[in-house]
Amino acid sequence: xxxxxxxxxxxxxxxxxxxxxxxxxxxxxxxxxxxxxxxxxxxxxxxxxxxxxxxxxxxxxxxxxxxxxxxxxxxxxxxxxxxxxxxxxxxxxxxxxxxxxxxx
Amino acid sequence: xxxxxxxxxxxxxxxxxxxxxxxxxxxxxxxxxxxxxxxxxxxxxxxxxxxxxxxxxxxxxxxxxxxxxxxxxxxxxxxxxxxxxxxxxxxxxxxxxxxxxxxxxxxxxxxxxxxxxxxxxxxxxxxxxxxxxxxxxxxxxxxxxxxxxxxxxxxxxxxxxxxxxxxxxxxxxxxxxxxxxxxxxxxxxxxxxxxxxxxxxxxxxxxxxxxxxxxxxxxxxxxxxxxxxxxxxxxxxxxxxxxx
Numbered sequence: 001x002x003x004x005x006x007x008x009x010x011x012x013x014x015x016x017x018x019x020x021x022x023x024x025x026x027x028x029x030x031x032x033x034x035x036x037x038x039x040x041x042x043x044x045x046x047x048x049x050x051x052x053x054x055x056x057x058x059x060x061x062x063x064x065x066x067x068x069x070x071x072x073x074x075x076x077x078x079x080x081x082x083x084x085x086x087x088x089x090x091x092x093x094x095x096x097x098x099x100x101x102x103x104x
Numbered sequence: 105x106x107x108x109x110x111x112x113x114x115x116x117x118x119x120x121x122x123x124x125x126x127x128x129x130x131x132x133x134x135x136x137x138x139x140x141x142x143x144x145x146x147x148x149x150x151x152x153x154x155x156x157x158x159x160x161x162x163x164x165x166x167x168x169x170x171x172x173x174x175x176x177x178x179x180x181x182x183x184x185x186x187x188x189x190x191x192x193x194x195x196x197x198x199x200x201x202x203x204x205x206x207x208x209x210x211x212x213x214x215x216x217x218x219x220x221x222x223x224x225x226x227x228x229x230x231x232x233x234x235x236x237x238x239x240x241x242x243x244x245x246x247x248x249x250x251x252x253x254x255x256x257x258x259x260x261x262x263x264x265x266x267x268x269x270x271x272x273x274x275x276x277x278x279x280x281x282x283x284x285x286x287x288x289x290x291x292x293x294x295x296x297x298x299x300x301x302x303x304x305x306x307x308x309x310x311x312x313x314x315x316x317x318x319x320x321x322x323x324x325x326x327x328x329x330x331x332x333x334x335x336x337x338x339x340x341x342x343x344x345x346x347x348x
Contacts, residue, residue, distance in 0.1 A: 001147055009147060012157035018222050019160050022215040023142070026164040029211040030138075030320065033204060037327040044335045048347040051338060 114191050116333040117342055123326045130323040137316030144309040152306075161219040163310055166293065167317035169212040172240060173275055175205035175321065179247070180272045183265035193329075195261040196336060198268060199251060200328035204321060206244035213237060224288055232281035233289035236274060243271040257336070 003009040012019050145163035152159035179201050185194035216234065217227045228234065247264050254260035282291045293310075294300050300307050337343045 002150055003147060012160070013151070015157040015160075015222055018158050018218050019146070022161040022164060022218045023146070025214045025218070026168070026211055029168075029207045032207055033320075033324040036203070037324065037331055040328070041331045041334075044331055044338070045347050048334070048338045048343060052344060052348060 114189075114193065116193055116196070116337055117340075119193055120330055120333050123330055126326060127323070130319055130326065134316055134319035134323050137312055137319060141309045141313035141316050145306075145313065149306050149309060150303075155223055158219060158222040159306075161215050162293070162306075163313045165212060165215040165219060166310060167314045168208045168215060169237070170314055171317050171321055172205055172209040172212050172237070173278060174318075175201050175208065176240060176243070176268075176271070176275060179205065179268045183268035186261055186265045187269075192336070193333075195257075195265070196332045197325070197329055198261075198264060200332050201325060202244055202248045202251075202264075204324055204328070206241060206248065208317075208321070209237065209241040209244055213241065229288050231287040231289055232285040233278065233287050236278040236281050239274055240271075240278060243267075243274060247271075 010016050010020070142163055146160055149160070151157045179198050182194045182198040182201070185191055186198060213234075216237075220229075221227050247267055250267055251260045251264050254263055281287060282289055293302055302310065334343055334347070
């Protein structure tokens with residue numbers, strides 16, 4: 001050990017402020033490099049999971065389309081008053097009105 | 105010569121699997137080496153006869169500066185591999201190395217400025233070594249910004265590779281700046297061709313610190329590269345299985 005005491009070690013014969021601030025910057029840079037990968041990892045994992053959920057939802061939608069197009073008995077699948085039909089009906093009613101609105 | 109390793113490098117999954125085994129070794133070795141080197145350099149080495157205790161900054165300034173330049177050379181190598189062989193992993197490495205290199209370049213400039221104040225009486229001078237190092241930081245920032253500006257992965261890879269290769273011209277300028285011009289910055293302390301001009305009790309902690317910083321760089325580079333692999337391969341089955 002070169003220094004006699006803790007205070008001598010901290011003051012470094014007048015150069016303490018320079019030496020310790022340089023080492024503090026080094027600690028910040030090392031800390032940034034250690035933390036940054038974990039922040040990115042969390043974002044990437046969330047992104048992959050979101051993509052998985054979207055694909056699953058798409059598969060459900062496609063499933064519906066396939067069965068609907070294949071000429072099954074739609075009346076039986078979607079009894080009168082089911083939400084799907086209601087939406088379609090509403091949209092048709094809305095149609096001309098919304099065109100008018102956009103024209104204005 | 106057996107070239108299978110080169111083809112394996114083309115497979116991100118292979119790299120992801122094998123690099124997982126390196127992580128614990130890299131963590132332990134870089135932590136131990138940096139701790140030993142810095143404690144040794146801070147508390148046990150004698151002060152410099154000319155600069156007093158301020159010279160203790162050398163144990164981070166020199167490793168950070170070495171890394172800032174070495175990382176750039178590695179990026180340029182990855183850039184050449186990207187352009188010639190179109191290996192995806194090389195472009196991923198190029199991308200993840202840029203912010204690490206930039207952070208060590210900032211560390212080098214900051215510790216240099218702090219060291220300059222007690223030694224030269226000024227934080228900054230526009231001498232050749234300092235200016236060329238600042239240009240290196242701008243190159244790093246330019247490469248990061250360029251990738252952010254181009255949305256297609258392939259186009260961004262090509263543009264960043266070309267910019268990295270063009271920037272290599274700066275590296276010999278940094279290295280020889282202290283020989284070519286009369287700079288305020290002192291000459292190289294360590295040279296491969298000559299015996300070091302440092303006393304062994306100062307030299308050993310410095311060499312350990314350099315090795316420790318290189319291992320630390322390898323550690324954080326591998327950490328980032330593994331995440332970049334997950335991100336780019338997110339449509340593949342193995343990543344989906346790994347994440348969910």
